[in-house]
Amino acid sequence: MIEKTIKGIWALLIGLSVTVKFFFTRPVTMKYPEEKREPYLRYRGSHILRLDEKGKEKCVACCLCATVCPAQVITIEAGEGNEHEKYPVTFEIDMGKCIFCGYCVEACPKAAIIMSQSYELAEYRREDLSYDKERLIKTGK
Amino acid sequence: MVDLLFILVKIVVVFVALLLSVAYLTWLERKVLGHMQSRLGPHRVGINGLLQPIADGIKLFFKEDVIVTAADKVVYHLAPFIIVSTALLTIAVIPFGDAIKIFGHNILLRIADVNIGLLYIFALSSLGVYGIVLAGWSSNNKYALMGGLRSAAQMVSYELPLGLSTIGVLMQAESLSLSKIVQAQAAQGWFFLPQFIGFLIFFICAVAECNRTPFDLPEAEGELVAGFHIEYSSMKFALFFMAEYASVILMSALIVTLFFGGWLGPSFISCPAWCGPIWFGVKVFIFSFIFIWLRATFPRFRYDQLMKFGWKVLFPLSIINIAVTAVVMMR
Ligand code: SF4
Ligand code: SF4
Numbered sequence: 001m002i003e004k005t006i007k008g009i010w011a012l013l014i015g016l017s018v019t020v021k022f023f024f025t026r027p028v029t030m031k032y033p034e035e036k037r038e039p040y041l042r043y044r045g046s047h048i049l050r051l052d053e054k055g056k057e058k059c060v061a062c063c064l065c066a067t068v069c070p071a072q073v074i075t076i077e078a079g080e081g082n083e084h085e086k087y088p089v090t091f092e093i094d095m096g097k098c099i100f101c102g103y104c105v106e107a108c109p110k111a112a113i114i115m116s117q118s119y120e121l122a123e124y125r126r127e128d129l130s131y132d133k134e135r136l137i138k139t140g141k
Numbered sequence: 142m143v144d145l146l147f148i149l150v151k152i153v154v155v156f157v158a159l160l161l162s163v164a165y166l167t168w169l170e171r172k173v174l175g176h177m178q179s180r181l182g183p184h185r186v187g188i189n190g191l192l193q194p195i196a197d198g199i200k201l202f203f204k205e206d207v208i209v210t211a212a213d214k215v216v217y218h219l220a221p222f223i224i225v226s227t228a229l230l231t232i233a234v235i236p237f238g239d240a241i242k243i244f245g246h247n248i249l250l251r252i253a254d255v256n257i258g259l260l261y262i263f264a265l266s267s268l269g270v271y272g273i274v275l276a277g278w279s280s281n282n283k284y285a286l287m288g289g290l291r292s293a294a295q296m297v298s299y300e301l302p303l304g305l306s307t308i309g310v311l312m313q314a315e316s317l318s319l320s321k322i323v324q325a326q327a328a329q330g331w332f333f334l335p336q337f338i339g340f341l342i343f344f345i346c347a348v349a350e351c352n353r354t355p356f357d358l359p360e361a362e363g364e365l366v367a368g369f370h371i372e373y374s375s376m377k378f379a380l381f382f383m384a385e386y387a388s389v390i391l392m393s394a395l396i397v398t399l400f401f402g403g404w405l406g407p408s409f410i411s412c413p414a415w416c417g418p419i420w421f422g423v424k425v426f427i428f429s430f431i432f433i434w435l436r437a438t439f440p441r442f443r444y445d446q447l448m449k450f451g452w453k454v455l456f457p458l459s460i461i462n463i464a465v466t467a468v469v470m471m472r
Contacts, residue, residue: 012439019177019438029181 039117044100047093048116049136057137058112061088065104065113073097074104091136095121096129151252159232163386164194170386170433177437198379206375209280216279221373221380224272227265228384228391234258235394236320238404238417250404250417251320258319259311262395263304266350269388270296273352273359273369276381280372288368291444292359295349298451299356303346305459309339309466310399323403333400335469338462340400342455347392349447351385353432355439358447393428397421 030037039045050058061078079089104113116139123129131139168183168190175182183190209217238250255261270292277289310332311317314325326332333340349356360368370381397403401424404417412420442450 015438016434019434022179023173023177025179027176027181028179031181031184 039119043115043117043119044102045116045118046095046121046139047098047104047131047136048114048139049091049133050112050114051137057087057091057133058110059088059091059108060110060112061086061091062109064107064109068103068107070101070103071097071099088133091133092130093136094130096126148252151250155232155237155252156229159229159387159390160383162390163383164198166386166390166429167197167382168194169429170436173430173433174437177434201375201379204375206377207372209282209372211281212372213279213281216275217372218377220272220276220279221377221384222272223275224269225380225384225387227269227272228387231262231265231388231391232394234261234319235391235398236323236403237394237421238415241415241417249320254318254320256316256318256321259307259317259322259399262391263300266388267296267300269384272384276373277359277369280369282372284365284367285369285371288359288365288371291365292352292369294444295352295356295358295447295451298448299346299349299455302342302451302455302459303350305456305463306339306342306346307399308459308463309336312463312466312470319398319403323398323405326402327405331400331402331405336400336462336466338458339466340396342459342462343399344396345455347396348432348435349451351388351392351432353385353389354436355442356447357441358444363441389429389432390425393425393432394421396428397424 052058061076063076063078066072066074066076073094075090075092075094076088077090078086081087100115102115105115118139121129171193172182172190183193186192186196208214233252234255236249236251236254240249273292274289277285277287277292310322313329313332313335314322316322316325322332352359358368359365360370362368365371370378373381404421406412406416406420
């Protein structure tokens with residue numbers, strides 16, 4: 001009985017010491033808009049469509065990314081360019097539905113689509129969440 | 142005439158100080174709780190969130206005052222006023238300093254020096270529980286009712302040890318007047334050493350009296366949502382909030398007065414009479430901090446555990462404390 005009481009009181013004191021220890025350690029909170037967390041190197045953020053040296057998109061509109069995408073959010077319309085090459089006339093990703101799995105990046109034979117580290121993707125209107133080709137290219141710049 | 146003026150000034154100063162410290166105790170609580178949980182607490186409004194209490198006050202003031210249709214209107218409106226006025230009135234007898242001289246007038250640093258100060262405080266704090274019970278009953282809500290009932294049951298189990306634990310102090314000081322008790326401590330040394338058991342019991346009961354964790358059964362967020370004040374909004378809710386924090390400060394003040402020498406500083410530091418309120422404030426701050434610290438650390442008691450603890454542990458202990466004090470004093 002007495003032993004139990006002493007043990008109980010000791011446990012209470014240990015509890016108090018834990019909270020006071022945390023009181024004097026630095027909080028983990030980040031003041032978000034002012035301080036931003038640096039993403040890890042392999043962080044999967046919004047997509048980028050890359051350009052080649054001549055400033056043309058690398059994408060050859062093979063639609064592998066659109067096929068592999070589990071969320072089916074990539075819409076590509078292929079077209080023929082001046083030198084009879086295939087290129088995407090429109091390339092759209094609906095960020096609202098994308099699950100950032102990165103399969104599109106893995107599937108791409110031309111390394112034309114990659115993922116950036118930007119994670120601030122909120123928009124005021126739902127339509128703005130659908131990124132077109134220009135926007136996807138611009139993200140990379 | 143001049144005396145009356147001085148009394149009025151004292152009342153105004155004390156109440157403004159009390160209300161300000163209530164406001165900033167809420168800030169302190171959120172800050173301390175935050176840091177103890179590795180968070181920052183409020184830090185947006187003003188430097189370090191120092192203007193947060195004002196922002197909260199303005200927000201609560203402009204909230205809609207929702208009144209439950211099925212509530213018992215009179216009691217429903219009365220309850221917050223009972224609880225807040227009883228909590229604030231207790232400050233009247235707390236001495237926060239010795240006499241000081243201002244413009245040749247001898248001024249006692251307390252609002253009223255009644256010779257039954259302690260009884261007055263116990264009477265008012267027991268009345269405060271009516272506020273909780275009535276609020277719970279009148280809002281016609283099952284959670285509120287449960288909170289009110291719990292508060293009533295909690296009161297019977299802690300008020301007895303609360304009163305009994307002070308008897309040791311009364312025996313040593315031979316007075317019920319709080320300023321006499323402090324003066325007795327100037328002569329005999331602070332009472333928390335000879336009355337250590339009494340102090341512990343009183344402190345535990347004081348936490349229960351303020352409905353603070355680990356004894357916050359009447360409002361138990363996890364089970365009763367908010368307990369007795371669930372149906373109150375706007376300023377009425379703010380009054381409950383104020384009452385809780387005011388009673389934390391008052392209970393700290395009472396602990397300091399009864400066991401830690403009130404306005405007396407440590408005996409090895411000599412300081413003129415105007416130091417009294419400063420020592421008093423520092424000590425009250427320390428105890429208010431401990432109240433918050435307890436809240437950050439301990440989980441809530443279960444209902445039956447509280448009753449068992451009150452009746453089977455605190456009550457016998459306080460009686461033994463009285464007996465031992467009596468025997469020691471007889472020798
Ligand atoms: S990251 Fe995944 S879900 Fe998003 S577009 Fe690429 S394949 Fe589709
Ligand atoms: S897989 Fe690569 S090259 Fe093929 S359509 Fe997608 S982005 Fe273009």
